[in-house]
Amino acid sequence: MNDRTRDRDNRRTDPRGERRQGRRDDRTEGRETGQAKRTADSGQARRNAGSGQTKRPAESGQNRRPADNGKDPKGQGRRQEEKVSQFTFRMKKKLFVMFLFILLCFAGLTARLVVIARKNGEEYKRQVLSQQEYDSVTIPARRGEIYDRNKTVLAASEKVYNVILDTRNLLRAEQKSEGCEDATIAALVRYFGIDSGKIRDYIRDNPTSQYYILAKKVTYDKMAGFEALMDSTSDTYDEQVKGVWFENEYVRKYPNHSLACDVIGFTSSDGRGQYGLEEYYNTVLSGTPGREYGYLDDNANLERTTIAAQDGNSLVTTIDGNVQTIIEKYLLEFNEEYKDKARIGNGAQNVGCIIMEVDTGNILGMASYPGFDLNDPRNTDYLKGIARVNEKGKLMVDENNRRTWEAITDENLPEITANNELLYQNYNALWKNFCIVDTYEPGSVAKPFTVAAALETGSITGNEIYQCNGMLEVADHEIKCHNTFGDGAVSVTRGIVISCNVAMMYIGQATGSRVFSDFQKTFGFGLKTNIDLAGETRTASLVYTADKMGPSELATNTFGQGFNVDMIEMITGFCSLVNGGSMYEPHVVSKIINSAGATVEHVEPRLLRQTISQTTSDRIVQMCNLVVSDAEGTGRTARPAGYAIGGKTGTAETLPRRNGEYVVSFMCYAPANDPQIAIYVVVDRPNAGTMGQQADAKYATRIVRKILTEVLPYLNIQMTEELSDKEKQELEELRAASVTTQAGVGEEEEEAAAPETTQTETAAEVSPTEFAENSKPVWKSFERDAEGYYINPNNGNKIDPVSGFEYGAPALDEDMDDVPGVDANGAGIFEEIIEEGDYRP
């Protein structure tokens, strides 16, 4: 009310000044008025003097005018202004309107706030919570080690560091103190050799980035050096180095590089095990990664919690590093000797070797050639020399479906690396473990099993004598013996010793397909051994079932053709043949220990079943001993110096028949009288031409001999035989070589001669089989070539001077090609069955 009155007063033109003045008189004079007067009066006085209009009291504080700079055109205008120079009622009204408008705006905004909170409140609350996951960090777990049986490290994890650049922090530091950026980049270049231009480009392009990995997997030493720069307590502290931090990671290291590569396997860059133990025991090894995360408590406070990473458990394997080294040494030696011999490429398509403890199933050593460096499995150098496979993982064939044996060389490598799928398939051919993945027809190494089954069931007494005419007619098929001219009278034992197919077929007929088939299962053919390695092949479809096994199938199966096995199956079954019939599950890991060293699991030898009786086993051992010791024996060349051993050779023609391609093998145990270890060497299609030159078990027996010569003494197995002077000299040389360097290739000449002496020696000592023929075999009347082979006058094939084996003569009719589980039109029986599903037991 008071306002209004005053306003109205103010609007009046007449003596408003006096009224105000009068009012002011009631009060003491104010400082303010005086001030105002002082402020205004100079200009005021001047103007008053000029205009002469003195309507207004001179000392009026309210009506001060600004210094008139002469812009005002007329005094009249000035008078007008003087009238309205009060803050008029109308203005107040407008101000009030404006205030109402402002209030309205505020009310609207408040309503908007309420709407947001009510309409979207719940949804936004959830959004806010879901965003909080943001700062959860995974703490990597250390992957467990893999040791050999002597606790030598085969695989270990090493902590490494990723160098992270925080551009935003660095630039902020640069702003504070010039030169930070240069100092930091210089340090990064100095310690990690990172290209400075790259860093500068990144900083320029991403000024707000807080996470950029500059270098991966930097060693501790480098990291520690750099970290000292940023540590204010260290001597090398450089306060200008900013915006860099490190992230932990573990990297898998294999200190022995390619040693036992097929058994161990490797890890992918994200720490997942691939192939071998790394894959099979991936969960055991990998442990549980920890996590650092924030969560919201009851009051919606953000709390931080760290769950520590649980390191993976370690594996102690049954592998003996030294045995493994010896095996790989001689596999390599074999390759060096035979590579590029008949064709460009490795010494053989594959060479595999397993050494196993007969009474436990422990694998002492397992290797196949070619190998690769586990630290660098993707190095294409290791691919060179292996036979190339196509995109489906099959060996290359020409238009006649014959294998071209095109090896991977420098020339075709770019073509392969250009195609990812092709490269992967070729890598797979390199990385796979031949000993458990590849299947093949075992050949004559299956013969002891045939005999054992017959003896065990009483189908034969073991005293039978069969007449071998070089072939046997079974169900309209003429199935040939290895010696097409006939071995003459062949006892059961001689059948094993000279590896007579006809004798085996007779034994098979006596056993019958049902029993034979059952015993195949008993020995584990067609069953997985469940060895603890990733990728073991399932062979069930590669073996005949009883009802599918006709007479001709039975006949060929008796000498190891017509069904497929893999190496681990054969040696596992063979161990049971020679150890008294106990079938042990083969295994590689003997103990699982945790990161603190405590044993988590102890793997005991696992007895699966009794395959044959002790008596049968003893007789099989007797027969197999003769294979090595008898003058006629096919495995004489395998005998190592100082030891009597027993075993069986195998030579199997691959599909398609008549390709002249063979898988040769030798499977044996040592020592002869008390088998402790078994060894199986398979040479898959040696690089020796396709005119029958491949069909020589000596490729395998020589490797076995060399390996056993070193392994048996190493394993502290007592020598059973006296050493000849030559053998002594040989061992001396070996000892000297093992100190200085690897066994030289020059030794080869001597070794070739060695079997001859052994032969004469054993011939004098051990009486040849009673049934040794009186007359000379037919083939001994043929002419001999320069190398000492007899030549078959009918077809010009070479005939082995000792066994009478005719190279290049197929044992099977061509129409026998359709063995089970094998695509007769395909690349052959050597199918690498490595579909994903087959990997795990």
Added chain:
Amino acid sequence: MAVFESDAEKLNKEEAEKTRESRKAAKEAVHKRFRKEYYSDYGLIFMLIFVIAFGLVMLFSTSSYQAALDFDGDTTYYLQHQFWAALAGFAFMIGFSFVPYHWYQKLTVVAYVASGILILVVLSPLGYSANGATRWFRIFGVSVQPAEIAKLGMIIFLAGLTDRLGKLAAQTKFFIAILVTALPICGLVYFITDNLSSAIIIMGIALLMLFIATPGYKRFVIIGAATAAISALMVFIALQTRDDPFNYRFRRIMIWLDPEAYASDYGFQTIQSLYAIGSGGIFGKGLGESMQKRFVPEAQNDMIFSIICEELGLFGAIAVILLFVLIIWRLLIIANYANDRYGALLVVGVLGHLALQVILNIAVVTNTIPNTGITLPFISYGGSAVFFQLIEIGICLSVARSIRVR
């Protein structure tokens, strides 16, 4: 007995009366001597102290996380800067309240020219950029945002100009002339310091001051309608050219219409701000408990109101709005009682500036209008802003001081 007693009492009473009167007289004398003759708006000062203290608390709450990240664990970095700016601003405010406001009237032209020149200083070597825009210059180790000075300069200039033109300002040609004189400063602020929001606010201040200074509503209704029409047209064009590369010019509008669609890039700030507001509920998560302050970009700056909503809820947000309403109310009172039009116009300018900035800030935070970087007065981080806003209040206090108490 009774008579004597009563006499004695009478005597006593008279004595008492006398002493009481003499005391009263003495008291009055003292009172007279110290009596306030002129009006000091303690209410406004206390409200400002409160809002600044509250602003510092909220600033610490929102900025401590970011500060720790940005400045090696120094959680109080932003708080310290703001505190010293606010303290200096407060001292200057008190100082300016003793400066007779008529002095500014002489500085009318100077204020205008100085505003323009100071903006141009950012182009000189003194200029200083941050976040990709050169909005500051550095002098004696203090960075100053000339746009904030320009707002103050504009208030002084327009108050002086309209007051001098008086009724002439109501004439269309002068009306337009006044608006046109405001344009160069707006242009400088927009084109040189790339600060659209400050340019809008300067224009808004000019319009509001003219609204008060000139009679009639018609012009303002026309201007309002024209603004609304242009806005609608821009929204229409933005929607029509949705798939056109040309559309990026209307990005702010597109984000405003559908922030979710740009949630991961351009609309990130807007959508995170809405999350913060929505998740606060009625009483909020509690002081310092905001989870969004790590996500909302410029949480301590333009978006501080969203964090207030999150931590203190609708209750806190409305309390803050009411606080600003009260401050504006106090300024309204000062303008109403101002001794003259010039003082009143100064206060109206400050009032308009404050109201505009609060309204626009809250409108941006709630995505009621497209996003422009407008700070919340006295609360948002920004030393220049709080310093010059306090000086503006100081000028208002000076106007208030000239009101004589009756």
